[in-house]
Amino acid sequence: MNWTVLKSLSELYHHRKVQKKTSLENDSEFCLLLDTKEIRDNDKFYVPNDVLYNQYYEKHHLENFDVYYEFLEKYNLLKKRFEEEDIKKLIELETKNNSKTLIPSREQLIEAQETVRGFSTMFFKHDKYLDKKDSLINAINDILDIKLVENKDQQYLYVLQCDDPQTIVLCENLDFLKKDKMPRANNIELWYAGGRNVKKLKYADTRGIRIFYSGDWDKDGLEIFELAKEIIPEIELLFPTAEAKSIEDTDHKSLWKHADNPELLSGLNKTFYPLRYQEKIKSLIKANAWIVEESNDLKKMIESIMKNAI
Structure with missing residues (x-):
């Protein structure tokens, strides 16, 4: 639901009618309110069903609308059609x-x-x-008060530092870097390059510290690992601790290649993956599934790879 529709819902609540317009007719939630008779079609206007509509609006929009209005007015954005x-x-x-x-x-x-x-x-x-x-x-x-630039590689590595780094983890996504307590308490330094934007890693100094890669276990995430490994050959892939999710059920966009032949590992470089890693990848391909990076336990992944020679 966009801001134009939200303003119309507010008008219906406070002024008891709103003029018909295409933006309302094209909004699925507004159409549902018409179907459920919470709003009625009255020639050139829409009018609310007093009891039903009031209950709906007060529950879902009344409090939020004032917050949105004040915020958008502050930045002169009241005429924009932002989604809620x-x-x-x-x-x-x-x-x-x-x-x-x-x-x-x-x-x-x-x-x-x-x-x-x-x-x-x-x-x-x-x-x-x-x-x-x-x-x-x-x-x-x-x-x-910033200026986002056009879509080119930025040359900056985001780092969550700690007092005495014993390991480095390059993360595909930013989520782990937002939770500083555990990595700092366990002497883990976290890096974020920005997904596939790994070219800048050729300028990065690991200082002789053991470095790992943490990412989604899907086609894209593992391809990023391979790009990083070409630049930092000593980087090691962390083995996931989380359960897999269905690609179809989660509407995930990173699809495995060669799904009919898991032995091809979706075109990945087999030499980068020990046997149990290959078996895990094949199982994900067969199940049409993936593993979300942030659903893993980062500490357990590192402890496991430290204990088990692979």
């Missing part, structure tokens, strides 16, 4: 930035010359979410 989830995300970004809990911080994002897709990967559903959403990108720039 995007408004929530913008509010979250502002709140974390103001409280100095934004990870990466505004200062790091500026220093990194972060790209639109890099930012999208870190804070939205996927790397292409912000593509062609200029109004949303401009809002992010204004709210955080």
Whole structure:
């Protein structure tokens, strides 16, 4: 549901009618309210069913609308058609930035010359979410007082440091870096390069510290591991502790290649994977499944690989 529809729902609640418009007719939730008779069609206007609509609006929108309105007005965004989830995300970004809990911080994002897709990967559903959403990108720039650059490799490595690093973990996603207590307590230094943006690793110094890779166990995640291993040959892949999820049920976009022949390991380089890793990959391909990086127990993965020579 976008901001235009939310404003119309508010108008229905406070003024008891709203003029018909295409944006309402095309909104699935609004159409559902018509089907359930919470809103009625009255010639040129829509009008609410007093009891049913009031209950619906007060439960789902009344409190949130005022928060959204005040926020959007503050940044002169009241005429934009942002989706409700995007408004929530913008509010979250502002709140974390103001409280100095934004990870990466505004200062790091500026220093990194972060790209639109890099930012999208870190804070939205996927790397292409912000593509062609200029109004949303401009809002992010204004709210955080930054300037996201075009979609090219940024040359900055995000690092969660600790006092006495004993191991380094390169993470495919940013999630582990947002939880600093466990890695710092266990002398684990975390790196985030930005998904496939691993070319910058040729400038990184491991200082002789043992380095591991943590990522999604899907086609894309394992391909990123291989890209990283070509640059840092000593990097080792952590073995997952979490249960697999169905690619189909989770609407996941990273699909295995050669699904009819798991022995091909989806085109991956077999020499990079010990036997039990190969068996795990084949089982995922057969089940059309994947393992989400952040669902793993990072500490247990490291402890396991330290105890077992592979």
